[in-house]
Amino acid sequence: MQLRRIDDMHVHLRQGDMLAGVLAQTVKQCARALVMPNTSPAVLTAEDVVNYRQSILDLLPVGVDFKPLMTFKVVPSTTVLQIKELKACGAVAGKLYPDGVTTNSQGGVTDFKALYPIYQAMQEEGLVLCLHGEMPGAFSLDRESKFLSVLQAIAADFPDLKIVLEHATTAEAIQCVQALGPNVAATLTVHHLYITLDDVIGGNLNPHVFCKPVAKRPEDRDVLIAAAISGNAKFFLGSDSAPHHISAKECACGAAGVYTAPVLVPALVELFEKHGALAKLERFTSEFGANFYGLPLNEGMLILEEKHWTVPDEYHGVKPFLSGLNLKWSIKEN
Amino acid sequence: MQLRRIDDMHVHLRQGDMLAGVLAQTVKQCARALVMPNTSPAVLTAEDVVNYRQSILDLLPVGVDFKPLMTFKVVPSTTVLQIKELKACGAVAGKLYPDGVTTNSQGGVTDFKALYPIYQAMQEEGLVLCLHGEMPGAFSLDRESKFLSVLQAIAADFPDLKIVLEHATTAEAIQCVQALGPNVAATLTVHHLYITLDDVIGGNLNPHVFCKPVAKRPEDRDVLIAAAISGNAKFFLGSDSAPHHISAKECACGAAGVYTAPVLVPALVELFEKHGALAKLERFTSEFGANFYGLPLNEGMLILEEKHWTVPDEYHGVKPFLSGLNLKWSIKEN
Numbered sequence: 001m002q003l004r005r006i007d008d009m010h011v012h013l014r015q016g017d018m019l020a021g022v023l024a025q026t027v028k029q030c031a032r033a034l035v036m037p038n039t040s041p042a043v044l045t046a047e048d049v050v051n052y053r054q055s056i057l058d059l060l061p062v063g064v065d066f067k068p069l070m071t072f073k074v075v076p077s078t079t080v081l082q083i084k085e086l087k088a089c090g091a092v093a094g095k096l097y098p099d100g101v102t103t104n105s106q107g108g109v110t111d112f113k114a115l116y117p118i119y120q121a122m123q124e125e126g127l128v129l130c131l132h133g134e135m136p137g138a139f140s141l142d143r144e145s146k147f148l149s150v151l152q153a154i155a156a157d158f159p160d161l162k163i164v165l166e167h168a169t170t171a172e173a174i175q176c177v178q179a180l181g182p183n184v185a186a187t188l189t190v191h192h193l194y195i196t197l198d199d200v201i202g203g204n205l206n207p208h209v210f211c212k213p214v215a216k217r218p219e220d221r222d223v224l225i226a227a228a229i230s231g232n233a234k235f236f237l238g239s240d241s242a243p244h245h246i247s248a249k250e251c252a253c254g255a256a257g258v259y260t261a262p263v264l265v266p267a268l269v270e271l272f273e274k275h276g277a278l279a280k281l282e283r284f285t286s287e288f289g290a291n292f293y294g295l296p297l298n299e300g301m302l303i304l305e306e307k308h309w310t311v312p313d314e315y316h317g318v319k320p321f322l323s324g325l326n327l328k329w330s331i332k333e334n
Numbered sequence: 335m336q337l338r339r340i341d342d343m344h345v346h347l348r349q350g351d352m353l354a355g356v357l358a359q360t361v362k363q364c365a366r367a368l369v370m371p372n373t374s375p376a377v378l379t380a381e382d383v384v385n386y387r388q389s390i391l392d393l394l395p396v397g398v399d400f401k402p403l404m405t406f407k408v409v410p411s412t413t414v415l416q417i418k419e420l421k422a423c424g425a426v427a428g429k430l431y432p433d434g435v436t437t438n439s440q441g442g443v444t445d446f447k448a449l450y451p452i453y454q455a456m457q458e459e460g461l462v463l464c465l466h467g468e469m470p471g472a473f474s475l476d477r478e479s480k481f482l483s484v485l486q487a488i489a490a491d492f493p494d495l496k497i498v499l500e501h502a503t504t505a506e507a508i509q510c511v512q513a514l515g516p517n518v519a520a521t522l523t524v525h526h527l528y529i530t531l532d533d534v535i536g537g538n539l540n541p542h543v544f545c546k547p548v549a550k551r552p553e554d555r556d557v558l559i560a561a562a563i564s565g566n567a568k569f570f571l572g573s574d575s576a577p578h579h580i581s582a583k584e585c586a587c588g589a590a591g592v593y594t595a596p597v598l599v600p601a602l603v604e605l606f607e608k609h610g611a612l613a614k615l616e617r618f619t620s621e622f623g624a625n626f627y628g629l630p631l632n633e634g635m636l637i638l639e640e641k642h643w644t645v646p647d648e649y650h651g652v653k654p655f656l657s658g659l660n661l662k663w664s665i666k667e668n
Contacts, residue, residue: 139536139551140532140535197473197474198473198474201534202473202474204587205539205544205583205587205588206587206588207539207586207588208586249539249586252541252653253538255538255539256539
């Protein structure tokens with residue numbers, strides 16, 4: 001089968017030693033990817049964007065057609081002038097991390113209203129606001145739910161600001177996004193379409209599927225799947241592929257994140273096929289996200305062949321999602 | 335302060351190399367402990383009980399006054415004859431593990447009604463039925479709730495059978511036990527009085543506080559604390575101290591269990607003191623459990639002194655509960 005080359009509208013490519021290995025996986029499957037800015041140090045300014053983009057481009061294998069869609073972190077100290085500069089340098093979105101809710105989110109936002117001038121500037125510049133939708137301080141399973149009133153308020157006050165609720169995990173979040181205007185969308189990850197909290201803590205503890213927001217109940221996953229295969233343009237792929245070295249997972253203080261980049265398309269094809277929704281896949285992976293971001297659709301096709309393969313235990317020191325499992329579909333190498 | 339020497343009515347002493355180290359911690363604080371039978375191989379028969387008890391007694395330091403209260407595993411193949419033999423050899427309780435819900439529970443019970451002849455025999459022999467109260471196959475956070483109807487049915491059908499719902503974790507379970515007759519009690523662990531699910535998955539992942547049943551919501555913990563300090567004889571200490579080597583915790587497939595034995599009494603004193611309930615502590619640790627099991631109260635006192643200490647990072651290869659934290663109360667060594 002063929003699939004228009006895809007956009008992953010939420011990916012962590014990391015930096016330093018990790019970047020080359022991670023990038024190699026993403027460019028095999030994606031024509032574009034929205035690159036998260038929560039590196040250390042973070043991507044905050046136009047200069048940071050330019051430097052981070054260059055470090056990515058420098059590692060692209062010759063002849064590979066891949067475009068990183070750059071983002072910046074929206075922090076309490078972000079200024080309106082910076083927003084203009086960020087737009088000018090080609091950033092497409094700002095990512096807002098509430099304080100302390102995930103990897104490298106320390107010093108994040110606690111007062112969402114204080115950033116109204118920034119949302120205003122982003123609206124004027126046509127930048128997308130990407131939200132890690134979890135309320136700091138709330139009980140883990142309630143954090144997404146408690147954040148939805150923040151989403152609703154920003155959406156109501158900035159009707160022309162494009163807003164993405166990233167990695168939705170609950171039925172409640174899906175219903176909330178459905179009910180909001182066309183300026184609000186949500187990304188769905190591959191892993192949240194596959195797992196529930198039981199995969200993390202229901203048997204033995206599995207640190208490799210531990211992520212933020214943590215996976216929720218089976219009923220929630222069912223609603224996420226229904227949204228992904230619905231053909232509703234508000235829901236599109238953002239994998240939140242987030243690699244951590246095995247030693248940062250299998251330890252006393254495990255990092256949050258699931259590394260889905262190496263299995264992205266094969267896992268999605270298998271899931272959509274299982275639900276009799278293969279005809280809807282391309283919209284989810286290659287159309288709705290591009291349309292929401294105002295980008296042209298990607299040229300060229302990904303060729304998938306029915307060729308079983310077993311997901312390796314490790315890529316460059318990171319254990320990928322579905323490792324050890326046999327997948328039906330393979331991406332045909334050019 | 336002084337405290338009548340205590341009974342830990344639910345403890346895992348392990349076997350082989352682990353037994354000596356674990357036992358040494360428990361005998362420092364407990365006069366008696368109900369020793370769980372989910373070793374590998376399991377404690378199923380009178381012969382197993384005799385052998386396991388002997389292996390414990392063989393490791394007791396000279397002069398230490400400690401009595402292991404022996405249990406056996408209630409499995410689908412348990413017979414009425416075995417129950418009589420188990421009673422005769424001095425076992426005090428049978429522990430029922432639903433299939434697959436925790437460490438070494440594979441091949442456990444799925445048909446709770448099929449064991450009615452066994453419950454009948456245990457009732458006649460005056461043996462206590464200890465239940466790991468989680469329903470196999472249910473979503474992890476619902477397993478205890480879904481098991482309560484099983485508890486209610488057994489309690490109704492065997493009004494003279496003493497039943498303990500082990501390691502209660504939810505407000506719903508506490509209310510259920512409160513509403514049942516005097517033949518039903520529940521143990522409470524130290525860790526479930528301290529932590530919630532957020533301590534496991536709310537920040538980074540902490541495998542050392544991962545256990546079954548997994549800790550629940552803050553509202554649940556509040557009800558557990560209220561039950562512990564209530565002076566209601568239905569609720570007493572059963573620590574479920576369950577040591578696993580650090581390598582079995584910090585790995586891709588983390589074992590369930592929290593090792594509370596080294597901090598048992600100091601952690602309880604601190605908690606009861608914080609809640610202004612020190613006067614209720616001795617009943618919780620040293621009276622209600624003994625009374626329920628029909629045992630005389632322990633002789634002798636544990637002397638506690640206000641002497642701060644920091645919980646070590648490790649005891650014999652196992653990371654204890656509250657490691658690295660400073661506790662106010664110390665047990666005075668004889």
